[in-house]
Amino acid sequence: MDFLTVFTQPQLLLLVGLGTFAGIYVGAIPGLSVTMAVSILISFTFSWDVYPAISLMIGIYMGGVYGGSRTAILLNIPGAPSAIATALDGYPMARRGEAGTAIGVTTVMSFIGGFVGIAVLALAAPLVSDFALTFQPRDYMLLAVLGILLVGSLSQGSLVKGIFAGALGIAIGAVGRDPLTFTERFTFDISLMQGGISFIAVMIGMFGVSEALIQLHHVDKAAVRQKITRIVPSLATVRKHLPLSLQTSTIGVAIGALPGTGGDIAALMAYDHAKRVTKNPERPFGDGAMEGLVAPETANNAAVGGAFIPMMTLGIPGDAVTAIMIGALFIHGLNPGPMLMIDKPDMFWFIVGALVTANFFILIFGLTGIRLFTKLVEMPRSVLIPLIMLLSIVGAYAVNNSITDVYWMLGFGLFGYFMRHYGYPLGPVILGVILSRLLDDNWRRAIISEREDFWRFMEGVLTSPLSLVLFVSVVLIFVSQTPVWTWGKALLSGRPHKVSGNEQHD
Amino acid sequence: MKKFVLGAVSALVFATTAAVAADYPSKEIQGIIQWGAGGSTDTVMRSVTPHAEEALGGTIVMQNMTGGVGAIALNNVAGQPADGYTLLMGAENPLLYKVMGLGDKDYSDFIPVTLLARGTPILVANKDAPFDDYDGMMAYIKENPGELRVGATGPGGLPSVITAMMNTVEGELDVISVPYDGDGPALTALQGGAIDVMPAVLGAAIEGIRAGNMKPLAIFDVAKNEKLPDVPLVTSFNDGYNTYLPWGPFFGVFVVKGTPDDVVAKLSKAYAEGAKNEEFVELMDNRGFKMMGISGAEAEDFLAKWQQGTTWLLQDAGLTKASPEEFGIKRPSE
Numbered sequence: 001m002d003f004l005t006v007f008t009q010p011q012l013l014l015l016v017g018l019g020t021f022a023g024i025y026v027g028a029i030p031g032l033s034v035t036m037a038v039s040i041l042i043s044f045t046f047s048w049d050v051y052p053a054i055s056l057m058i059g060i061y062m063g064g065v066y067g068g069s070r071t072a073i074l075l076n077i078p079g080a081p082s083a084i085a086t087a088l089d090g091y092p093m094a095r096r097g098e099a100g101t102a103i104g105v106t107t108v109m110s111f112i113g114g115f116v117g118i119a120v121l122a123l124a125a126p127l128v129s130d131f132a133l134t135f136q137p138r139d140y141m142l143l144a145v146l147g148i149l150l151v152g153s154l155s156q157g158s159l160v161k162g163i164f165a166g167a168l169g170i171a172i173g174a175v176g177r178d179p180l181t182f183t184e185r186f187t188f189d190i191s192l193m194q195g196g197i198s199f200i201a202v203m204i205g206m207f208g209v210s211e212a213l214i215q216l217h218h219v220d221k222a223a224v225r226q227k228i229t230r231i232v233p234s235l236a237t238v239r240k241h242l243p244l245s246l247q248t249s250t251i252g253v254a255i256g257a258l259p260g261t262g263g264d265i266a267a268l269m270a271y272d273h274a275k276r277v278t279k280n281p282e283r284p285f286g287d288g289a290m291e292g293l294v295a296p297e298t299a300n301n302a303a304v305g306g307a308f309i310p311m312m313t314l315g316i317p318g319d320a321v322t323a324i325m326i327g328a329l330f331i332h333g334l335n336p337g338p339m340l341m342i343d344k345p346d347m348f349w350f351i352v353g354a355l356v357t358a359n360f361f362i363l364i365f366g367l368t369g370i371r372l373f374t375k376l377v378e379m380p381r382s383v384l385i386p387l388i389m390l391l392s393i394v395g396a397y398a399v400n401n402s403i404t405d406v407y408w409m410l411g412f413g414l415f416g417y418f419m420r421h422y423g424y425p426l427g428p429v430i431l432g433v434i435l436s437r438l439l440d441d442n443w444r445r446a447i448i449s450e451r452e453d454f455w456r457f458m459e460g461v462l463t464s465p466l467s468l469v470l471f472v473s474v475v476l477i478f479v480s481q482t483p484v485w486t487w488g489k490a491l492l493s494g495r496p497h498k499v500s501g502n503e504q505h506d
Numbered sequence: 507m508k509k510f511v512l513g514a515v516s517a518l519v520f521a522t523t524a525a526v527a528a529d530y531p532s533k534e535i536q537g538i539i540q541w542g543a544g545g546s547t548d549t550v551m552r553s554v555t556p557h558a559e560e561a562l563g564g565t566i567v568m569q570n571m572t573g574g575v576g577a578i579a580l581n582n583v584a585g586q587p588a589d590g591y592t593l594l595m596g597a598e599n600p601l602l603y604k605v606m607g608l609g610d611k612d613y614s615d616f617i618p619v620t621l622l623a624r625g626t627p628i629l630v631a632n633k634d635a636p637f638d639d640y641d642g643m644m645a646y647i648k649e650n651p652g653e654l655r656v657g658a659t660g661p662g663g664l665p666s667v668i669t670a671m672m673n674t675v676e677g678e679l680d681v682i683s684v685p686y687d688g689d690g691p692a693l694t695a696l697q698g699g700a701i702d703v704m705p706a707v708l709g710a711a712i713e714g715i716r717a718g719n720m721k722p723l724a725i726f727d728v729a730k731n732e733k734l735p736d737v738p739l740v741t742s743f744n745d746g747y748n749t750y751l752p753w754g755p756f757f758g759v760f761v762v763k764g765t766p767d768d769v770v771a772k773l774s775k776a777y778a779e780g781a782k783n784e785e786f787v788e789l790m791d792n793r794g795f796k797m798m799g800i801s802g803a804e805a806e807d808f809l810a811k812w813q814q815g816t817t818w819l820l821q822d823a824g825l826t827k828a829s830p831e832e833f834g835i836k837r838p839s840e
Contacts (some may be wrong), residue, residue, distance in 0.1 A: 039543035133698040180685035195573025316694045327544035331553050337713020
């Protein structure tokens with residue numbers, strides 16, 4: 001049984017463990033990304049056999065996706081884009097001194113999510129990949145619109161400010177040479193802007209540097225003491241959140257399996273889903289709701305298994321990391337593609353086995369060493385702030401080895417500081433940047449495919465079952481779930497509706 | 507902090523300038539890959555370079571520098587000292603930068619260390635497409651003008667050149683060109699039915715063809731392909747293609763013009779040696795690439811011819827931003 005290969009060979013077991021451990025730290029440091037780590041590993045493991053090389057990569061991948069939540073909870077700086085939603089409720093928990101609890105829940109939920117993803121990969125990979133293939137450009141576009149509607153749940157206060165932030169993100173994402181026609185957009189004839197603005201640089205600046213600047217306000221205050229009495233969540237807690245975690249895991253697998261969307265979008269969508277289905281959270285969302293941790297963390301780890309689905313069945317990467325792993329398989333003399341499952345089924349089962357192992361390691365490493373991690377937040381701010389700045393700069397530089405990215409990062413850091421100061425949410429900016437290309441490219445592909453005839457496009461939307469479902473969801477969510485509706489109704493009935501604009505910021 | 511980073515960067519630059527050619531390589535060599543991790547350029551370079559390192563007796567540290575269709579990496583390497591400590595690992599695209607308005611530098615600012623291999627274009631269709639071969643597709647286009655969706659990857663990409671070739675040989679084809687980010691995403695869309703036909707590099711499509719997920723229509727080459735011996739050549743349908751074929755994307759390693767001859771020679775020798783490695787040859791063969799392994803004047807000549815043929819083809823198809831003539835690229839004499 002190839003599934004058991006990992007468990008029977010101590011060397012492979014060790015490599016998966018090592019990878020997972022390293023991945024947690026790589027993922028936790030903003031700017032050091034899993035994508036980067038795995039591409040470095042390609043050269044590093046060049047002369048190795050394929051199994052050990054893949055073991056290490058899978059460990060890093062699983063660990064890294066999980067690790068992003070650490071700094072999100074402790075410092076309000078997501079270590080990776082897929083942990084942005086985690087910060088929304090994780091950080092408020094840490095500020096109450098419940099970092100230990102938050103990390104414990106995150107770990108267990110990541111494990112559950114990861115397991116659901118792997119189970120779907122193992123049991124239904126061909127089915128899911130067939131489904132993923134049926135997504136047409138118009139469906140991706142509708143999915144992006146659905147994503148943009150998340151602005152409502154990420155705004156935490158003023159929706160108008162949220163929409164502004166989201167639109168800004170979309171504009172940032174549009175900078176550079178348009179990938180479809182190579183026309184320059186918002187580049188002002190500056191050659192450095194042709195490549196666009198690195199999305200990671202924006203994220204690090206907006207979350208990392210702006211957080212450091214905000215913390216400067218309280219540089220003289222003592223840090224919150226963390227109670228680390230209960231790390232492993234009680235069975236009752238897990239059971240209580242199990243239905244939600246299964247739902248959000250499903251979102252994670254599906255979004256992860258789609259080529260072109262990954263854990264970052266999945267986590268945000270899951271967060272929105274949790275917000276809508278949770279009727280009575282123990283605490284309001286954005287204030288340390290447990291559900292706000294459960295949803296994104298299950299979804300982004302489930303997306304890992306999801307991303308492997310098109311990779312293993314069709315040789316199509318589900319995200320940036322699996323794209324690199326495909327390259328790695330080539331280098332090791334395999335031919336990833338639809339024939340891989342038939343020619344080399346052992347590889348498939350080996351990968352499933354390695355993923356399962358990595359998932360268990362997450363549980364082990366995740367629930368130990370928390371005390372050390374929480375010390376991070378208890379550090380004096382005069383040490384912590386320079387440390388955040390240092391990591392932000394190194395991280396921004398490391399993405400593309402480009403000093404320009406560091407300038408962008410610092411610029412957006414300053415900008416993000418003022419945005420927060422004036423009560424503008426940062427989440428929607430990142431959401432906009434993530435979705436900008438997805439929306440723009442696919443809308444154009446969709447309309448070009450219909451000979452630029454809008455009615456033919458609508459005909460396609462209304463006659464395809466998948467598109468119809470997505471379209472109806474967009475309309476329903478837009479109409480019923482966003483405050484625009486009540487706000488509009490109030491406006492119509494002549495009663496000026498006050499949008500609460502005084503949200504707290506630290 | 508800024509000072510520190512700037513200091514580190516400038517220290518690196520000075521250190522690079524100070525190297526001497528005689529004991530080359532006396533320190534780490536930087537290899538800048540024009541395309542992202544996991545792509546075909548990346549895979550090829552990461553596979554051959556360790557073998558070249560062995561032959562060279564030095565270390566080559568590779569990193570990906572993406573953006574601007576590879577122009578960011580090219581401009582970066584062009585700005586480095588000509589001492590052989592920075593290599594540009596790229597594909598064919600830079601030869602089109604000038605006419606496409608993507609930059610004012612191309613491989614004429616570089617010396618080819620080696621041109622490793624070349625890919626073969628193939629035309630593939632969705633497995634449910636209402637035709638089975640090239641002639642059938644042409645008939646379908648004539649009967650259903652403006653209905654067939656052909657995948658593209660932006661102006662200057664392989665599909666744009668093949669489409670330009672088809673338009674030149676067959677007369678203007680009334681099809682819809684749907685742009686994607688690369689041949690990977692486009693071939694995914696082809697399997698999902700979002701597009702009907704896609705000109706792609708053989709290596710990217712071969713596994714899909716083997717699995718029956720897409721059907722091959724014609725190979726754009728003058729000789730039958732060993733990997734797909736049953737797929738007809740496009741020249742068997744219309745011999746007008748003979749004028750333009752063989753044509754294909756290629757991979758190469760370059761150094762800035764002005765690099766000492768003995769350094770270039772050392773590098774060329776190392777890569778020629780590395781490219782002979784069995785595993786590498788097998789990898790290239792599996793992906794359907796033809797080994798070239800040329801350097802020096804032969805490589806320069808190949809680059810010049812490739813640029814002439816392709817830029818004028820694109821110019822005649824109306825896809826360029828500036829005429830090749832403006833850059834002194836002569837129309838290929840037939």
